[in-house]
Structures are given as structure tokens and as C-alpha cells.
Amino acid sequence: MIRVENLVYRYDAGAPDCLQGISLDIEDGAHTALIGPNGCGKTTLIKHLNALLFPRAGTVCVDGMMTTDVSSVREIRRRVGMVFQNPDSQIVGMTVEEDVAFGPGNLALPSAEIRRRVDECLAMVGMTGFEKRAPHSLSGGEKRLLSIAGVLAMNPRYIAFDEPTAYLDPAGKQRVLEIIRRLNRAGMAIIHIAHDMRDVAEADRVVFLDRGQVLRTGTPAEVFEKADLLIAVGLDGLPGGCGS
Amino acid sequence: MIRLGQYLPGDTVVHRLDPRVKILSVVALSILIFGATPAEILLISVFLLAVIRVARMKPAQALGALRPVAVFMAMIFLVHLFFTEGRTILSLAPLPVRITQEGLVRGVYVTWQFAGLVLGAAVLTMTTPPSDLVGGIERLLRPLSRVGIPSQDLAVMIAMALRFMPMLLEEYDRLRMAQMARGADFTTGNLALRTRAVAALAVPLLLSAFRRADELAVAMEARGYRRGPRTTLRELLFSRCDLGAFAVMASFFLVNFALRMAIR
Numbered sequence: 001m002i003r004v005e006n007l008v009y010r011y012d013a014g015a016p017d018c019l020q021g022i023s024l025d026i027e028d029g030a031h032t033a034l035i036g037p038n039g040c041g042k043t044t045l046i047k048h049l050n051a052l053l054f055p056r057a058g059t060v061c062v063d064g065m066m067t068t069d070v071s072s073v074r075e076i077r078r079r080v081g082m083v084f085q086n087p088d089s090q091i092v093g094m095t096v097e098e099d100v101a102f103g104p105g106n107l108a109l110p111s112a113e114i115r116r117r118v119d120e121c122l123a124m125v126g127m128t129g130f131e132k133r134a135p136h137s138l139s140g141g142e143k144r145l146l147s148i149a150g151v152l153a154m155n156p157r158y159i160a161f162d163e164p165t166a167y168l169d170p171a172g173k174q175r176v177l178e179i180i181r182r183l184n185r186a187g188m189a190i191i192h193i194a195h196d197m198r199d200v201a202e203a204d205r206v207v208f209l210d211r212g213q214v215l216r217t218g219t220p221a222e223v224f225e226k227a228d229l230l231i232a233v234g235l236d237g238l239p240g241g242c243g244s
Numbered sequence: 245m246i247r248l249g250q251y252l253p254g255d256t257v258v259h260r261l262d263p264r265v266k267i268l269s270v271v272a273l274s275i276l277i278f279g280a281t282p283a284e285i286l287l288i289s290v291f292l293l294a295v296i297r298v299a300r301m302k303p304a305q306a307l308g309a310l311r312p313v314a315v316f317m318a319m320i321f322l323v324h325l326f327f328t329e330g331r332t333i334l335s336l337a338p339l340p341v342r343i344t345q346e347g348l349v350r351g352v353y354v355t356w357q358f359a360g361l362v363l364g365a366a367v368l369t370m371t372t373p374p375s376d377l378v379g380g381i382e383r384l385l386r387p388l389s390r391v392g393i394p395s396q397d398l399a400v401m402i403a404m405a406l407r408f409m410p411m412l413l414e415e416y417d418r419l420r421m422a423q424m425a426r427g428a429d430f431t432t433g434n435l436a437l438r439t440r441a442v443a444a445l446a447v448p449l450l451l452s453a454f455r456r457a458d459e460l461a462v463a464m465e466a467r468g469y470r471r472g473p474r475t476t477l478r479e480l481l482f483s484r485c486d487l488g489a490f491a492v493m494a495s496f497f498l499v500n501f502a503l504r505m506a507i508r
Contacts, residue, residue, distance in 0.1 A: 052462055074468060082466040089456050090463030094375045094407050101477035106468035111479040118477060136410040154467065 002026040002049055002080070002158060002189075006058035009044060018044050020212040021058065026158065031180075031190045033200035033220070036209035042193045043085070045209070046160040049191065050080035063157070078107065081156035085163050087143035096122070096138070096146055097131040103154040114153075121149040125179055141172035148179060159183065160191040165199055173199075197224060251373050258299035258371045262486040263380030266368050269493040273364045276500050277357050281507075284500060285356055291496065292363055299371050309366030310359060317355050324351035376478070378403045383480055397471060408456075415452055419445050 002025070009019040019041045026032050026049075034042045047053040048060045051067040062080060065072035084090050093099030097118050104114045122128050125145040130138070138146065144164065151159060161180065165173040177199060184190045194200045197220075206223040208216040216223050253259075258266075276288055296306050310317070330346030369377065382399035389395050420430065423445065430441050 047462075050466055052466055074470070077466060077468050082463075084459070084463055084466075086459065088411065089459035090466075092404065092407065092460070092464060092467075094378075094403055095373075098375055098403075098477055102464075102469070103467040105474045105476050106470070108473055108475050111475060111477060114475065114477050134410070135407065136414065150467065 001028055001063065003061045004045075004048070004058070005061075007045070007048060007055050007060060008057035009041075009048065009053060009055055011044075017056075018212055019048075022209075022212070022214055023058075024207060024214065024217075026189055026191060027204075028157070029184070029187050029189050030205065031184045031192065031203045033203035033206045034191065034193045034209060035195070035197065035200065035206060035223075036215070040209045041212045042209055043162055046082065046162060046191055046193065049158070049160055050077045050082055052082070078154050079157045081151035081154055081159040083148055083151050083159060083161045083164055085166055087140070087147040090147050091135045091143060091150070094134065095131065096127065096133050096135065099135060099146060100149050100153045103150060107154070117153045117155070121152040124152060124182075125149045126175070141168055141175070144168060144172070144176060145179075148176070152183075156188070158189040158191065160193075162193045163195065164192070165194070165196065250370070252301070252305060252370050253373075254300060254371065256299050256371075257485060257489075258295060258367070260485065261371075261489050262480055262482055263372050263376040264384055264480060265486050265490050265493070266372055267377075267380050267384060269489070270364050270368045272493060272497045274361055276497060277360045277364070279504075280357070280500075281504070282353055284504070285353070285360065287500070288360060289356070292360065292367065295367055296363075299367065301367070301370060305370065306363060306366065309370065310362055313358075313362055317358055320358055321351040321355045324354055374406050375403065376480075378406070379476060379478065379480060394471065396474060400469075404460075411456075412449070412453060416445065416449055419448050419452075 004022055004024040004026075007019050007022040007024075008017055010017045022041075022045060024045075034045065036042055044053065048055060048067065049062070051060075051073045054068055060067045062072075062076045065076055067073070067076055091099050092102045100118045100121055101114050104117050109117075118131075119128070122131065125148050127142065127145050127149060130142070130146075135143065135146065148164075164176050164180065168176065180190055180192065181202065190203075192200060192203065200206060201220050203220055205217065206220050207214055208223055216226070273288060273292070276284065280288060296303075325343055325347045326341040328344055328347035328350050330344035332342050333345050333348070334343040336342055372380070378399050381402070382395050385393065385395035385398065420428075423441075424430065428441055428444070430438060432438075433441075
């Protein structure tokens with residue numbers, strides 16, 4: 001379980017707090033959706049979950065390990081995978097298979113195990129046969145799938161997706177959502193940042209952030225009930241035909 | 245895009261060889277080529293041609309590797325042709341230069357040397373996937389990590405540079421298009437104007453490269469990257485075939501070297 005308590009964060013000393021005392025529990029195997037307008041702190045929040053950012057005040061605790069404890073950082077990053085918004089700036093390898101191998105390589109796993117994980121993870125996102133391709137020759141959707149495979153190869157317990165369906169065509173969106181669904185069913189906890197409410201209708205819990213605070217939290221039905229609230233901050237895809 | 249010695253997939257002995265053997269062989273050949281007598285150059289050329297043959301590279305592909313340096317080769321040849329002292333075979337009066345016999349011989353010889361160097365390197369890069377090349381360099385440099393040279397970090401850096409080259413080119417195209425869409429003109433006007441138009445792309449391109457590097461660093465950290473030991477997908481293994489190739493190269497090098505010593 002990931003436990004966030006009274007998390008406060010600001011990027012620069014003089015700047016206003018970007019996160020203002022957020023408390024949140026992410027249960028094992030749960031599908032948690034993070035929604036809210038641009039600049040409300042969603043990305044900042046998930047960067048705390050795998051120790052890319054450290055709280056100014058409050059704590060983030062992953063399976064009993066504090067992110068501020070230097071000796072735990074490596075294990076925390078292995079357990080909490082992160083799929084960033086722009087796949088182009090997270091693909092490291094010269095070929096598809098080498099990119100997937102980057103994470104396990106950092107864990108210093110033996111080559112045979114890396115090979116096994118690469119094959120398994122590429123199969124999981126439907127990219128078997130792309131092994132030797134260069135990343136820049138892939139389409140946007142394929143790059144997205146590759147970035148997911150690269151994270152899966154770390155064998156994480158939690159994966160945070162930062163707008164995983166951004167820039168994708170409808171078929172690509174469905175593909176990514178189906179992968180997320182499948183991972184969740186297999187027991188992986190999902191933290192899912194979304195702008196389109198239709199993408200998170202199946203979430204166990206929706207956390208609605210606004211200006212660095214949790215405005216509302218509950219099941220999708222409970223949160224979306226107060227449609228006026230969501231419309232006020234301009235979110236898409238509300239039941240009842242609002243949005244695009 | 246520049247295709248200087250780009251990898252051509254294949255399945256020959258040369259392709260399958262351990263990259264370390266190939267890198268060392270190219271280094272050894274380059275050493276031999278420097279200071280080789282014309283007879284030795286001929287021998288080395290025959291050897292190189294044999295390797296090209298075994299690697300099933302088409303002659304056009306091998307020659308293609310020389311194309312980007314053709315102008316440079318021509319210059320080397322002409323400089324030696326015109327500026328070597330010796331017996332005049334053609335005087336180009338009233339021009340202040342003349343062609344000497346020594347110049348002709350020297351020009352052919354030096355150009356041939358240069359072509360041999362480029363061709364040797366091209367055979368390496370054309371038969372070795374970039375990732376294996378980087379892996380090979382890393383393994384060869386690994387002993388240096390004892391004296392504080394981080395060979396694994398260097399390998400990651402080289403790999404990353406190769407990975408981001410095409411992306412920067414794409415970005416350049418995108419920026420160019422975006423500026424053209426807003427009326428920038430890169431194709432007409434005099435050289436000064438066009439240079440200025442291209443220079444206007446440099447700043448945004450640089451900024452975007454820095455932003456991307458920043459994002460990439462975070463993504464790498466998120467995937468557990470840190471300095472220190474890491475493993476790779478393909479462990480380089482020395483096979484019997486590699487041993488054979490290594491023996492061939494070593495004896496070729498030694499015989500050549502011994503001959504040279506004996507002659508002196």
C-alpha cells in the first residue's frame with residue numbers, strides 16, 4: 001500500500017505550494033484515477049510516489065518504506081513504475097528490445113532473465129515482432145506501448161500512468177485502456193491520471209484534485225454525481241453528454 | 245540523413261563475430277596501414293576485399309562508404325600530386341605547379357592508405373548493429389574503470405546520443421515547418437538571409453533539446469538508472485568462431501609486423 005500523508009510540495013522556495021497537504025491511500029491492486037484541471041498538481045503528486053520528488057512536508061510511504069530514506073529509493077522505484085506523458089522522452093534504447101531491457105539491466109539481472117522479461121512484456125502490450133526496430137521508426141501509439149512495456153519489465157506492483165491516452169487515435173486509446181484493465185485484473189495497482197472521464201469510469205476510486213488539494217474522492221458515481229463541480233473546472237466526457 | 249557506414253543486417257560469419265574482435269581487428273589494421281609499404285598496402289587491401297566478400301557486402305555498398313569522404317580523398321591526392329619534389333613528368337606552366345613522378349606515386353599511395361582506413365571502419369559499422377558496437381566498446385574499456393573511467397556510463401551516453409540523433413532531426417523539421425507555416429522562408433533570398441533564417445531555428449532547437457534531456461533524466465531515474473554495475477540484454481560471449489577470427493587477425497598482424505622489421 002502507498003500512503004501519502006499531509007504532502008506539501010512547492011517547486012521553488014518563493015513559489016506558492018503546488019501540493020497543499022494531500023492525504024491519500026492507494027491500496028494494493030486498486031485502480032485509482034486522478035482527475036483535475038491542468039496545473040492542479042496531478043503529475044507532481046505521482047512523481048512523489050516513486051521518489052522522483054521529495055515532500056517539503058508530510059510523508060510518502062510505499063509498502064512501509066519512506067521515499068525520503070535513501071537506502072529504499074531503488075526498491076521503491078522498482079515497485080512503483082511510471083509511464084510519463086511523452087513517450088519520446090522516456091525511450092532510451094537504440095532498439096525496442098533494448099529499451100525494454102533498460103530497467104531490468106539497471107536492476108543488474110542476468111541476461112537470460114532480461115530476455116525472458118523483454119519477450120513477456122512485449123507480448124503483453126502486443127508488440128512481439130518489433131524487437132529490432134528503432135524507436136524513431138515507431139508510430140505514436142507504438143511508442144506509447146513501448147513505454148508501457150519498458151515499465152512492466154521492472155515487474156512493479158504499482159504503475160502510475162500520466163495521461164496514457166493523450167495524442168492517441170480512438171483505436172490506440174482503446175488498446176491502452178485494455179492493457180490497463182488487464183494489468184489491474186492481474187493484481188497490479190493502477191494510478192491513472194486522466195482528462196477524459198470516460199477513461200476512468202471503471203476505476204475503483206476517483207480522486208479529484210484542484211489547486212493542489214483533494215477536492216473530492218469516492219467511486220466514479222459519487223464523484224461524477226456533482227457534475228456542476230466538474231463542469232466548473234472544464235473536464236471532458238461527463239455522463240449525460242456534457243463535454244466533447 | 246547521413247548514412248555513413250550504416251549497419252546492413254546480414255547473417256554471415258563477419259556479422260556474427262563478437263564486436264570486440266571486430267573492433268580490435270580494425271584498430272590493428274589501421275595501425276598496419278599507417279606506415280605500410282606499397283606492397284603491404286596491397287596485401288591489406290586484398291585482405292579487406294576478402295572480408296568484404298565473406299560479409300557478402302555488395303561492391304557498391306562498400307564503395308558507398310567512401311562517397312562521403314570522396315572530396316577529401318581527391319584533395320589529399322591533388323595536394324600530393326602537385327606539391328611533391330621530384331622528377332617533373334608534366335609541367336603546367338604558366339601555373340606555378342607541376343606534376344612529378346614522386347608526387348603521382350605518393351598521391352596514389354596516401355589516398356589508398358586513407359581509403360583503406362575508411363573502408364576498414366566501414367566494414368565494422370556495416371556488419372555490427374550499433375548496440376553491439378557500443379557494447380563492445382564498453383567491454384573493451386571496462387578495465388579502465390579501475391582507474392576511474394566509467395565505461396558503462398560512457399556506453400549509455402554513446403547509445404543515447406545515437407538514439408537521439410534522429411529525434412533531433414525530426415524536431416528540426418518540425419520547427420522548420422512551424423516557422424514556414426508562419427511565413428518564414430528558408431529557400432529563397434541570398435545566402436546571408438537564408439543563414440539567418442536557419443539560425444533562428446537554432447535557439448528553439450537547443451531549448452527543446454535541453455527540455456528533452458531533462459525529461460529523459462527523470463524517466464531514466466524512474467526506471468532505476470544509477471551509476472554502478474548494470475547488465476545488458478546481450479552478454480557478449482566469445483565463441484570458437486571468434487577465437488578463430490582473432491587468431492587469423494593476430495597472425496596477420498604479427499606476420500606483417502615481423503616482415504616489416506625484417507626488411508629494415
